[in-house]
Amino acid sequence: MASLLVINARLITVAAGADNLGYLDEGWMLVEDGIIAATGAGQPPAGTTADETLDVAGAFVAPGFISSHSHLFTSGLRGLGANETLYGWCDSMLGFTANLTPDDMYWSTLHGSLDFLANGVTTAYNFTDPLQAWESMVDGKRLGGNAPLRPVEYHTRQADGCRDAGLRFVDAIGMDVSTGTDDEIFDRFAAEVAHTRAMDPALALGASIMGQVQWSPRPEAAELEVEAMRRFGVTNQAHFLESPEAVPLQQAKFALYQDAGALGPDMMFGHFIQTTPEIIEATAEGGASMSWQPASNGRLASGVALVPEMLDLGIRIGMGLDDQACTDLADPWGNMRAGIFMQRARTKDPLSMTPETVLRLHTLGGAEILGVADRVGSLEVGKFADFVVVDPRTPDVGPLWHPVRTYVLSMSLRNLKQVYVGGVLASESGVSTNPLAAEASARVHADLPARATQFGHPR
Structure with a gap:
């Protein structure tokens, strides 16, 4: 031993x-x-x-820091959409990943996981790029929702990248409920969860749902996600109330989760900026939590979440570094300071966000909302x-x-x-001990520009 x-x-x-x-x-x-x-x-x-x-x-x-909201496949896509809000940035970044292969996603995720480790992040909640490719949002609504599904390996290779990097992770999987029958949707999700659960449980700390109600054209999306939470014993984190665009439509979708019975300890809301007092109170009463990404929220001009007010109501909160493509530098100290500065500037009260609070949120607080605080x-x-x-x-x-x-x-x-x-x-000193680190760097530098030449340059 x-x-x-x-x-x-x-x-x-x-x-x-x-x-x-x-x-x-x-x-x-x-x-x-x-x-x-x-x-x-x-x-x-x-x-x-x-x-x-x-x-x-x-x-x-x-x-080690906990990032309670991350997209590790984006590590090779920094600097894109620098003058865009959320949906324009997604068009730039996710419009490019629509053309990537499962092998591309493996190396990109491995590269991102090693980057997290080099910067002091030892556990991450990782949103994998879903099987259904991104489609543009107009007036808060996804166009079509009919992009063809990529193979299940597109997801599983992303989980493999986290594992092979030696990063502890919770694997967040999109259900893509707008494609297939309900049985097909659950069977597909079951296969993805099974792949993660077959890994070393010391690294793969759990499986979760990438909540997609904000983007899904299907009104039953929340009900299907809640059914999956119960059937498979998984948590759910939804990107929700993030963008300052189409705010009334976004807020109206909160009722879909509420009516489906999602508001419990296994439900997390990522970003949670364009809230109302009623939404915050219902979240607190239901026992749901939120993940706060201050650096990302500033980069994308999304706004400032009412974190002190949520903490006062007893809402559990963790902190995430989000995309390397929308924070550009995965720096947990920079993320903590951005959070302090945003809240103090908003409230004009230095006690509204203290150094002790943000450190706890970026470590134990993140572990608590992910349900892994017994281990990390x-x-x-x-x-x-x-x-x-x-x-x-x-x-x-x-x-x-x-x-x-x-x-x-x-x-x-x-x-x-x-x-x-x-x-x-x-x-x-920023140098990985992982034997795959050099190859991951070489592959990202070679393969992503080759895809850009083949399909068009990201912008």
């Missing part, structure tokens, strides 16, 4: 219920067989040994040893008057030195 002893750490455990997020100015952590076996203050007790000792010499050791999200005994080593002296940020606040406000990817998943080094 392999073991690792981390010593001389500024340890941020993000322990549940701790006002200071469980910070220890000098701490240690023992990892056995990929699981946290013990943590403590000062030096480890006499006689504590391990196969390897990692002396971080005063660096921060904190949980904090550095607690019994959980996977997924952590980052962040050095406040390289570059030097000066004295640490309030260490946790400095960790959020002053650290950056420049300070990120190492990323561990299950106590095993996954990335060091």
Whole structure:
């Protein structure tokens, strides 16, 4: 059984219920067989040994970040639709992926997963590109809804990419309910879920539905998704109330989920910006949660979600990095700061969003809404040893008057030195230890431009 002893750490455990997020100015952590076996203050007790000792010499050791809303296949498509809102950006990015093969999607997802790991994200809720290709939205309505379905391998190869990167993930699958009979829809979904559930459960943490009611032309879409949630025991995260376009139509579709009985602990709303007091109250009463993507919301000019108000009502919230193609740099520290700045500018109240709050939302809060907080999200005994080593002296940020606040406000990817998943080094100074990393980079750089030449350049 392999073991690792981390010593001389500024340890941020993000322990549940701790006002200071469980910070220890000098701490240690023992990892056995990929699981946290013990943590403590000062030096480890006499006689504590391990196969390897990692002396971080005063660096921060904190949980790997959780991205509760991600699209990892987009890693090779950054910078597209830079002057567009959501639907125009989707036309640019997803209009291009409509021409990609399952093998293209594997390498693109692997590339995106390794990018997340290199930037300190160790668990992601990953929306796979659905089997039905994107069709443009006009006045908040999807045109046609009749694009031909791609093979099931188009999805399964994306899940394979997450696994082969060594990223922990929840696999979000589109049901594409506008194509096929109900039996065909459920059989197709069952095959995709079965593929994910056959993987190593230490990496594939669960299957979920990519809620598509916002785009689906079929009025029964919510009912079918709720039936799948119950039949297959999966969660659901819907992109919902994101774009500032066709807001009354979007808001009207909330009733479809509400009437279908979706508003429970297994239902998440991604973005959730164009809300009303009634929608927020119904979400809180039903026990549903939301995933907040501040950097993406700013990039796409989507607006600012009422996160402090939702937290006050008891809505559980996680934070996501969304697409690498709509945040361009998968930077969890930048995402946290964007969230703080947006909320404080909106409310004119610095207490409306604190550094401690966003750090919890981007770690344990994300794990909670995904239903995986028993395994990831904090550095607690019994959980996977997924952590980052962040050095406040390289570059030097000066004295640490309030260490946790400095960790959020002053650290950056420049300070990120190492990323561990299950106590095993996954990335060091931005360089992946994965043997597929070089090939993933080469394939993305070669294959995506070749597809652009073949089918037309993305814009």
